[in-house]
Amino acid sequence: MDIISHLTKTVSPAVLGDDHSPAKKNLLEQFYAIFAASLADKDTYGRFENENIARDDQGFYDRVWTDGSNRDRISRELAGAHNVDATASRGLVAMSAPLAYHEIKSLAGTTPVPQFLNDNLASYQHHIPAWASAVIPAGMVAAGPAGERISDTTSMAPLQHEEEKSGSFMKALLPIIGLIILGALAWALLRGCQENPEPVATPVITEQVAEGDGQMAVAADVEPASLRIATGEANTLYACRMNVGDEALQMTIMNAMSTTFGDEANKCRADIDDGFATDMPAAAQLASLLPIIKSVPNASMIIKGDEIVVNASDANVLDKLVADLQAAAPAMMVKAEGPLDLQGEIDNSLVAADAAINKLGENPDPHDVARALSLQVVNFEVDEAVIPDVNKAVLDRAVEIMEQVPDMKLMIIGHTDKTATAEYNMKLSQERAQSMKDYMVSQGADPSKLMTKGMGETDPIADNSTEQGRFRNRRIEFTVYDESALNNDTGISNNAMDAGSNPLDSNTANTATGGVLDPDLNPLDSNNDDLLPDSDDPSRGTALDPQANN
Known part of the structure; x- marks a missing residue:
């Protein structure tokens, strides 16, 4: 087999996992060739020849191509050529680079890697696209003898292949037969790529569906994976939320968080759902990014797609943080x-909530309902718990949906910022959650299907030192209330999202179980005992919160 075949068999399964997308497999094959051509350059390889490259070192890709424009072009060109989202393309190449390097x-x-790759140039040269000449060291595509391909054995050096002497008529026919078979396989693969669309986990897919005399575009949108963190005083982690498509990405982020913040990383909560991407372009740089944000007290950072948005209370500090x-x-x-x-935040959130509700369809998943309702910003007046009129249309639609899904139970959770006393904030957040329930009941909702909880200032999602951060923390969240979960250690199933206009987070404390909420809603402990934070629970976990069933 050749180098590309070997990497396809060994690296691609590790990168793609259960994703059997032909497009992504082909994208990786082409990247392996570009990657090999770059390593064939002695100067490029010499930069990290003596480094101990970890197999999960996704920052290694950045060290191979130090020019960011080259990295952008590689992911962009590969994405376009194989009809893969650009964000997914960046994640794939960053994840595959260190694994391919080791293989x-x-x-x-014992052969130096550049020499080995030049000796076996013929085994991958035909996979290199013409545009890659701009991102590969000068002359690498054409330089070097086209040596024989490596063998199918596990030999650690290229195996020289002896040409068989001309012989029988059948031997003469074998190459022709082989070409016919390869042509048939290539045709079958091409047909398979055309007939099998991208899986749901692919970030953006557009499919044309006939509707009457015209056509309607149907988009299967997947939200980019995201991470939101805020720091407190003395380099502490104040808040942490992530939205990811699978546990593998969650673990990648959690490992980086633990390395930087230690045990405080346990504050991180994850919403794991196939509605989010399974890759994050910045994942490879988290080891560098997190210590920077940690060094700035009372700051916040939101990573989503290929964008990082930061804030801090001091303008000079913020400028340096961005740089x-x-x-x-x-x-x-x-x-x-x-x-x-x-006003823009409110308007955008209501549009987003309305669009999410429209996508629910018949018999929707309760978790999707909770996410949709949590998208809205409920801008209560200061010290008030009166629902603004602009939110009532969304709540009215929620009542209709609950009538269609009779088994669905929701918990409404109120949150505040930290501008008043803890006791006052706890009371106000409970009153605001209760007002949401009261309105929905007045519109026909079954009161037994709606629970409320006030969290006050105890569960922030942003810093409290900036106006924007305090705004994010003042929110109403909807979660799925699962009574059966209260009778075991797995807690309440929850997938609710941030009520702000950037739906980047939710509340799932026990992330090891793949999206399960600590029933006491307390991000500061690890028990699954009750529905009250330990600080205000006289029973210390021996009884359920009587307010939870309001």
Whole structure:
């Protein structure tokens, strides 16, 4: 087999997992060839020849192509050529680079890697697209003898292949037969790529569906994976939320968080759902990004797609933070959060909630219902619990949906910022959650299907030192209430999202179980005992919160 075949068999399954997308497999094959051509350059390889490259070192890709524009072009061109989302393309190449590096080193054995790759240039040269000449060191595509391909054995050095002497008529026919078979396989693969669309986990797919005399575009949209963190005083982690498509990405992020913040990383909560991407372009740079944000007290960072948005209470500190993060992740777009546009946030959130509700369809998943309702910003007046009129249309639709899904139970959770006393905030958040329930009941909702909880200031999603952060923390969240979960250690199933206009987070404390909420809703402990934070529970976990069934 050739180098590309070997990498396809060994690296691609590790990168793609259960995703059997032909498009992504072909994208990786082409990237392996570009990657090999780059390593064939002695100067490029010499930069990290003596490094101990970890197999999960996704920052390694950035060190192979130090020019961010080259990295962008590689992911963009590969994405376009194989009809794969650009964000997914960046994640795939960053994840595959260190794994492919180890496999190539293993195949080279005692032969220097550049020499090995030049000797076997013919085994991958035909996979290199013409545009790649701009991202590969000069002359690498044409330089070097086209040596024989490596063998199918596990030999650690290229195996020289002896040409068989001409012989029988059948031997003469074998190459022709082989070409016919390869042609048939190529045709079958091409047909399979055309007939099998991208899986749901692919970020954006557009399918044309006939409707009457015209056509209607149907988009299967997947939200980019995201991470939101805020720091407190003395380099502490104040809040942490992530939205990811699978547990593999969750673990990648959690490992980076644990390395930087230690045990405080346990504050991170994850919403794991196939509605989010399974890759994050910035994942490879988290080891560099997280220490930077940790060094700035009372700051916040939101990573979503290829964008990083940060904020801090001091303008000079914020400028430096943006510059430092941009230097650590040149391929990302790093910017400071703009001034709070309150009306814009409200309007956009209501549009997003309405669109999400429209997509629910018949017999919707309760978790999707909770997410849709949590998208809305409920802008209560200061010290008030009166629902603004603009939110009532969304709540009316929620009542209709609950009538259609009679088994669905929801919990409404109120949150505040930290501008008043803890006791006052706890009471106000409970009153606001209760007002949401009261309105829905007045519109016909079954009161036994709606629970409420006030969290006060105890469960922030942003910093409390900026206007924008306080706005994010003042929110109403809807979660799925699962009575059966209260009778075991798995807690309440929850997938609710941030009520702000950027739906980047939710509340799932026990992330090891794949999206399960600590029933006491307390992000500061690890028990699954009750529905009250331990600090206000006289029974210390021996009884359920009587307010939970309001």
